[in-house]
Amino acid sequence: MTQDDSPPAAAQPDRFAHAREAQAVALLEDYVEMIGDLMAELGEARVADIALRMGVAQPTATKAVARLKREGLAVSRPYRGVFLTDSGAELADRVRARHRTVVAFLVAVGVPEEVAELDAEGMEHHVSATTLRAFEAFLAEKG
């Protein structure tokens, strides 16, 4: 080998910034997806149900909903259910589809279902559009 095969140090900060960026929206994505699920199942998403499914205390869910509202992803009136805005619903659909693809892909390469589900919940937020397409292509040609 005539050249160093490790990434140049100068490129590293971008990698970490990229990961930090993805992480910053991860929680929003999970909340939005789950609120979409609850709306589909029950017609509305109550804070108590959100907290229960996320495995957090109720004030934690209330605070997260406040952030979703600030970001224009959800709407709600005091003491009532939470609803997604158009852009929130659109995000929820994208996130849900990505989640399913990541799980299916992991299973396809030999990861047990339960483990795939656990790992995908964190991994999914770092899967770029390009990588997602690679996963889809793999699934397509594997059948």
Next chain:
Amino acid sequence: MTQDDSPPAAAQPDRFAHAREAQAVALLEDYVEMIGDLMAELGEARVADIALRMGVAQPTATKAVARLKREGLAVSRPYRGVFLTDSGAELADRVRARHRTVVAFLVAVGVPEEVAELDAEGMEHHVSATTLRAFEAFLAEKG
């Protein structure tokens, strides 16, 4: 279909708790791996170099090092370089190996190198031992 094919709501909190758990150690893993790199390259890891490569301000790196010390992963004396403890070095090696496997796996399934490097930096922290073994098996039988 006679049954619901989506995961039961009762299982969801564990998924999210699992992802939160992985995320809580993600930064420690990246710092430890990078300090190991710097020690190998330069003999010691200076806070300035750590900050530069992580793409953060110097006090941010200093604070992270303080946490590493509290967790028993690193040692340092004021105004001197940072060094890994045995358990820190051991963690660094594991994390580095996992990082390489994840990148190689992504490339093997068709993700461009640069994208694989970016996505892996975040994904790696959510790849369990079981999933990692599946990735290794895939790489082995693909050659």
Next chain:
DNA sequence: TTTTAAATATAGCCGTGGCTATATCGCATG
């Protein structure tokens, strides 16, 4: 219609992980 229980909001705490500004220290240079 009153009372009570459940749901939600609010207050206030903590640790993490960013930042800027500034104080302090160590070392090379003059």
Next chain:
DNA sequence: CATGCGATATAGCCACGGCTATATTTAAAA
């Protein structure tokens, strides 16, 4: 050996995402 500069530490700010305890509101029951 003094001094100045670069590296490190410290102080203090912020947002996020957890938590418990408590106030408030809604809605059901009496």
